[in-house]
Structures are given as structure tokens and as C-alpha cells.
Amino acid sequence: MxxxxxxxxxxxxxxxxxxxxxxxxxxxxxxxxxxxxxxxxxxxxxxxxxxxxxxxxxxxxxxxxxxxxxxxxxxxxxxxxxxxxxxxxxxxxxxxxxxxxxxxxxxxxxxxxxxxxxxxxxxxxxxxxxxxxxxxxxxxxxxxxxxxxxxxxxxxxxxxxxxxxxxxxxxxxxxxxxxxxxxxxxxxxxxxxxxxxxxxxxxxxxxxxxxxxxxxxxxxxxxxxxxxxxxxxxxxxxxxxxxxxxxxxxxxxxxxxxSRFFENTWIAEKYETSSFKDQKISIEEIKEFIEKDKFYLQSSASLKKLSEELNSSSNYISQVINTSTGLNFNDFINQYRIETSKLRLTDPNYSHLTIEAIGNSVGFNSKSTFYNSFRKHVAMSPKAFVTLKKAT
Known part of the structure; x- marks a missing residue:
């Protein structure tokens, strides 16, 4: 020793x-x-x-x-x-x-x-x-x-x-x-x-x-x-x-x-007190999922379903969409639906469908919801849009 x-x-x-x-x-x-x-x-x-x-x-x-x-x-x-x-x-x-x-x-x-x-x-x-x-x-x-x-x-x-x-x-x-x-x-x-x-x-x-x-x-x-x-x-x-x-x-x-601690507006953030700030899902990842699987075409698409698919919380997904785009979930999803409906309204392959049927094909559950959303995003009705496209 x-x-x-x-x-x-x-x-x-x-x-x-x-x-x-x-x-x-x-x-x-x-x-x-x-x-x-x-x-x-x-x-x-x-x-x-x-x-x-x-x-x-x-x-x-x-x-x-x-x-x-x-x-x-x-x-x-x-x-x-x-x-x-x-x-x-x-x-x-x-x-x-x-x-x-x-x-x-x-x-x-x-x-x-x-x-x-x-x-x-x-x-x-x-x-x-x-x-x-x-x-x-x-x-x-x-x-x-x-x-x-x-x-x-x-x-x-x-x-x-x-x-x-x-x-x-x-x-x-x-x-x-x-x-x-x-x-x-x-x-x-x-x-x-x-x-x-x-x-x-x-x-x-x-x-x-x-x-x-x-x-x-x-x-x-x-x-x-x-x-x-x-x-x-x-x-x-x-x-x-x-x-x-x-x-x-x-x-x-x-x-x-x-870390959000260094963001200029972190003190005034709407979701500053959120308990989900430690999660890490970007708006790019949300868009990537929605576009790749055409999630927006599902009539059953909801914030809850999207959060489950992304293995996150609905509050957090809502936060990311709102702070990144300024839109709520419904308007965010409807943007995709309206862009798709604009293509289908002028596509000969969909000419056999009524305007209401095209609305249903892109995920809208009713004619009124489709028309209201179309007017909100395009500033005209679907019928007026079709007429305009045919004239040009």
C-alpha cells in the first residue's frame, strides 16, 4: 500500500x-x-x-x-x-x-x-x-x-x-x-x-x-x-x-x-404563456405534411386531427399557424382548398361536376361554406370566377 x-x-x-x-x-x-x-x-x-x-x-x-x-x-x-x-x-x-x-x-x-x-x-x-x-x-x-x-x-x-x-x-x-x-x-x-x-x-x-x-x-x-x-x-x-x-x-x-427568449417580440407574444413553447414544429413542416398528403382535401380535416398526425398539441399547432401566417386554422386550410377548387372549376376533366360538387371534392361540407370561403379568398363567387375565366 x-x-x-x-x-x-x-x-x-x-x-x-x-x-x-x-x-x-x-x-x-x-x-x-x-x-x-x-x-x-x-x-x-x-x-x-x-x-x-x-x-x-x-x-x-x-x-x-x-x-x-x-x-x-x-x-x-x-x-x-x-x-x-x-x-x-x-x-x-x-x-x-x-x-x-x-x-x-x-x-x-x-x-x-x-x-x-x-x-x-x-x-x-x-x-x-x-x-x-x-x-x-x-x-x-x-x-x-x-x-x-x-x-x-x-x-x-x-x-x-x-x-x-x-x-x-x-x-x-x-x-x-x-x-x-x-x-x-x-x-x-x-x-x-x-x-x-x-x-x-x-x-x-x-x-x-x-x-x-x-x-x-x-x-x-x-x-x-x-x-x-x-x-x-x-x-x-x-x-x-x-x-x-x-x-x-x-x-x-x-x-x-x-430559443424564443431572443425574439424581439417575445414579451408581447399572444402565446407567451403557452406551455407548449418547448415543442419544435415549424410552419414549413406543417405545410409539408398538408401538401404531401393533401390533408386539406379531407372533409374531416380538423385542427385536432392535424395535431394528432404531427404528434403534437392542437394549441401548439394553432399557435404556429397563427404566428407564422396570421390566419386561423380554418382559413389556413381553406386557402389550399380554394386554390385547388380554382383549378378544378376551369379543368375540363371536372366539367361534369356542379360548382357545389367541386366544393365537396376539395373538402367543403356545404355549398354555403364553399361560397363564403371562396368570396373571402378570391373576392368573387365561384360562378363569377368561372364566367371570368371563360371570357379571358
């Missing part, structure tokens, strides 16, 4: 720009994950996976921070304890991309399958976790302080766990490769399905946010590969950790910049 304490006392404590960035990343990672878990809509599973990623990243960074600064000597029994968590980073990013872009819930048993590699690796290292502090100290010293004296250990120690531990870096690269490819596949099919080009107004929409996150993930992979080619041990891990922490800081900045 005296020998162990003497060696621990030799380990220097160092603090530099790398340690400060790591400490900042730890703080922001834990804080941001807790904010997401507390404030995100309970049915928004995607951001639960993002919170999981942030918690795991912060925990791994804490481990690297202790190792890099030398503070690990005070908690030597936990050396390398976060290794299995690294194999959850890839799955957590992929599941975030999957649930956010596909808007599908994923069953626990299916998401749990992605944890199997981390669990199996953790089981394979149980022998190491149960070793004495002397063994863990020597493992730490060999990686970070190879010139310092190591602790004496018995000769009959079984080091068979090293067979897998020594290949751990390649397990990480394999995991990252698989989940980067899967994430880019989701992004590709999402963009192809939407067939949209992103404008400057939607820089931080869900596609660009997830795309940039996956690209950062790819850059991490490249950095890890470069570090592994130049370092045979863990002494280069702080470079990887610093870049990942920059990614976390950027995520925090994006989330803060998207």
Missing part, C-alpha cells in the same frame, strides 16, 4: 487549454442533457436519444479529463470504466437521426439491440474491473505517464482480458463506420422523399441540424483514425475529446439561438 501511495504522489497535476475545454464540455454536456430531458415534449423520443448521447459524451469526457489532468490518481479504481459507453455513442446518434427524420417511434427491444456490443464488451472486461488498484494504476501509467515507476503486482495475474481490450480502438472505428453509414442513409432517403432544397431561412431545421451532426460524427471518425495511427495508447485521446466537446458547444449554441 505504501508503494502504491508513493507512486500516486508522483503523478503530476496539469491544467492547460485542453483541460479547460474538456471541463467546459463536461459541464455543458450534463447541463444540456438535463434541460432536454426536463423541457422536451414527453413524446419526442428523438431528443431523448440526443440527451442520451450528451450524457454519455460528458461521462466519457469526465474520464478523459481525469486521466489527462492526472486527477485520476484520486479515483484510480475507475480508470477505463467508461470504455463500454463509447460503443453507445454511434447508436445514440443514429437513433436520434432515425426517430427525428422518420418520425417513427422505435420499440425498446429494437433500440436495445444497439446496446449489445457495449454490454458484451463490458462483460469481457469484468476481469479488469475487479482487479486491484495496482493493476489499474499500471494501466493508467503506461498510457499517460510511461516514465514513472509502476506498482508491484503478483506474478500470477491473468491478463487474458487484454486480448479484447487491445483491439478496443478497432471496435470503436467499426461501430462509428456502421452508424455513420446508417445515418447518412436515413439523411439521403429523407431528402429524396421530401424533394426539397433548403433555404437560408431553414438553416437550423431538422434536416440540416441532423446532417451537420452526422458530418461532425464523420469528422470525429477521421480524427480518431488519425490519432490511432499516431498513438499506440490513450495519450492522444484528449485531441478527440476536445473536438467532440466543440460539437457539444455548437449544439448548445444552436439550441440557445433557436
Amino acid at each position: 505504501q508503494d502504491l501511495n508513493e507512486i500516486l504522489d508522483q503523478i503530476p497535476i496539469r491544467h492547460d487549454v485542453f483541460s479547460y475545454i474538456m471541463f467546459l464540455g463536461i459541464t455543458i454536456g450534463f447541463l444540456l442533457s438535463f434541460v432536454i430531458l426536463l423541457r422536451s415534449y414527453k413524446k419526442n423520443i428523438a431528443f431523448r436519444f440526443l440527451a442520451l448521447f450528451l450524457i454519455i459524451q460528458a461521462t466519457i469526457t469526465l474520464d478523459n479529463f481525469l486521466c489527462y489532468t492526472g486527477l485520476m490518481k484520486y479515483t484510480i479504481g475507475f480508470n477505463d470504466s467508461s470504455e463500454p459507453l463509447v460503443l453507445i455513442l454511434g447508436p445514440s446518434i443514429y437513433l436520434f437521426v432515425y426517430t427525428l427524420l422518420k418520425r417513427k417511434r422505435i420499440a425498446l427491444k429494437h433500440s436495445g439491440l444497439h446496446l449489445i456490443p457495449a454490454i458484451l464488451y463490458g462483460i469481457s472486461q469484468l476481469q479488469y474491473y475487479l482487479q486491484s488498484d495496482s493493476i489499474k494504476l499500471n494501466a493508467y501509467l503506461n498510457a499517460y505517464f510511461p516514465k514513472l515507476k509502476t506498482a508491484s503486482v503478483p506474478n500470477n495475474i491473468d491478463y487474458s482480458y487484454l486480448l479484447i481490450k487491445d483491439e478496443f480502438r478497432w471496435l470503436i472505428l467499426a461501430s462509428f463506420t456502421i452508424y455513420i453509414l446508417l445515418s447518412f442513409r436515413i439523411l439521403y432517403f429523407y431528402l429524396r422523399r421530401q424533394n426539397t432544397s433548403l433555404s437560408r431561412k431553414t438553416i437550423h431545421n431538422k434536416y440540416s441540424f441532423t446532417r451537420n451532426l452526422v458530418i461532425s460524427f464523420l469528422i470525429v471518425f477521421i480524427i480518431i483514425f488519425s490519432i490511432y495511427l499516431n498513438y499506440e495508447d490513450d495519450s492522444g485521446d484528449h485531441y478527440i475529446t476536445v473536438f467532440v466537446n466543440f460539437t457539444v458547444i455548437i449544439i448548445a449554441l444552436i439550441m440557445v439561438s433557436e
Whole structure:
């Protein structure tokens, strides 16, 4: 024990720009994950996976921070304890991309399958976790302080766990490769399905946010590969950790910049006291759904039904429509119906239908409702519109 304490006392404590960035990343990672878990809509599973990623990243960074600064000597029994968590980073990013872009819930048993590699690796290292502090100290010293004296250990120690531990870096690269490819596949099919080009107004929409996150993930992979080619041990891990922490800081900045707190009119907002301000559905997403599935042609279309389809609340959807367009839900939907009815009123393929029937075909339940809405949006009756079109 005296020998162990003497060696621990030799380990220097160092603090530099790398340690400060790591400490900042730890703080922001834990804080941001807790904010997401507390404030995100309970049915928004995607951001639960993002919170999981942030918690795991912060925990791994804490481990690297202790190792890099030398503070690990005070908690030597936990050396390398976060290794299995690294194999959850890839799955957590992929599941975030999957649930956010596909808007599908994923069953626990299916998401749990992605944890199997981390669990199996953790089981394979149980022998190491149960070793004495002397063994863990020597493992730490060999990686970070190879010139310092190591602790004496018995000769009959079984080091068979090293067979897998020594290949751990390649397990990480394999995991990252698989989940980067899967994430880019989701992004590709999402963009192809939407067939949209992103404008400057939607820089931080869900596609660009997830795309940039996956690209950062790819850059991490490249950095890890470069570090592994130049370092045979863990002494280069702080470079990887610093870049990942920059990614976390950027995520925090994006989330803060998207907050309604910084809107000029947030104090006077009609819906300022709404309990749904933490939900994130844009008017572009609402329009996208309505147009793609021609939701407005359904005579049963309602605010409640739309909110259920978007997995949100009717009050929140109403808020987004009202603040973005200045229209209530009925006028918003009727705009689409009237534009479609204008096309059908002058389309020879619909010439066999009466004006009332055309109104019914675009979702209006009665002739009076169709006429009133048409006059409101076109400033003339449907019959007058047809007459005008025939004359021109």
C-alpha cells in the first residue's frame, strides 16, 4: 500500500487549454442533457436519444479529463470504466437521426439491440474491473505517464482480458463506420422523399441540424483514425475529446439561438404563456405534411386531427399557424382548398361536376361554406370566377 501511495504522489497535476475545454464540455454536456430531458415534449423520443448521447459524451469526457489532468490518481479504481459507453455513442446518434427524420417511434427491444456490443464488451472486461488498484494504476501509467515507476503486482495475474481490450480502438472505428453509414442513409432517403432544397431561412431545421451532426460524427471518425495511427495508447485521446466537446458547444449554441427568449417580440407574444413553447414544429413542416398528403382535401380535416398526425398539441399547432401566417386554422386550410377548387372549376376533366360538387371534392361540407370561403379568398363567387375565366 505504501508503494502504491508513493507512486500516486508522483503523478503530476496539469491544467492547460485542453483541460479547460474538456471541463467546459463536461459541464455543458450534463447541463444540456438535463434541460432536454426536463423541457422536451414527453413524446419526442428523438431528443431523448440526443440527451442520451450528451450524457454519455460528458461521462466519457469526465474520464478523459481525469486521466489527462492526472486527477485520476484520486479515483484510480475507475480508470477505463467508461470504455463500454463509447460503443453507445454511434447508436445514440443514429437513433436520434432515425426517430427525428422518420418520425417513427422505435420499440425498446429494437433500440436495445444497439446496446449489445457495449454490454458484451463490458462483460469481457469484468476481469479488469475487479482487479486491484495496482493493476489499474499500471494501466493508467503506461498510457499517460510511461516514465514513472509502476506498482508491484503478483506474478500470477491473468491478463487474458487484454486480448479484447487491445483491439478496443478497432471496435470503436467499426461501430462509428456502421452508424455513420446508417445515418447518412436515413439523411439521403429523407431528402429524396421530401424533394426539397433548403433555404437560408431553414438553416437550423431538422434536416440540416441532423446532417451537420452526422458530418461532425464523420469528422470525429477521421480524427480518431488519425490519432490511432499516431498513438499506440490513450495519450492522444484528449485531441478527440476536445473536438467532440466543440460539437457539444455548437449544439448548445444552436439550441440557445433557436430559443424564443431572443425574439424581439417575445414579451408581447399572444402565446407567451403557452406551455407548449418547448415543442419544435415549424410552419414549413406543417405545410409539408398538408401538401404531401393533401390533408386539406379531407372533409374531416380538423385542427385536432392535424395535431394528432404531427404528434403534437392542437394549441401548439394553432399557435404556429397563427404566428407564422396570421390566419386561423380554418382559413389556413381553406386557402389550399380554394386554390385547388380554382383549378378544378376551369379543368375540363371536372366539367361534369356542379360548382357545389367541386366544393365537396376539395373538402367543403356545404355549398354555403364553399361560397363564403371562396368570396373571402378570391373576392368573387365561384360562378363569377368561372364566367371570368371563360371570357379571358
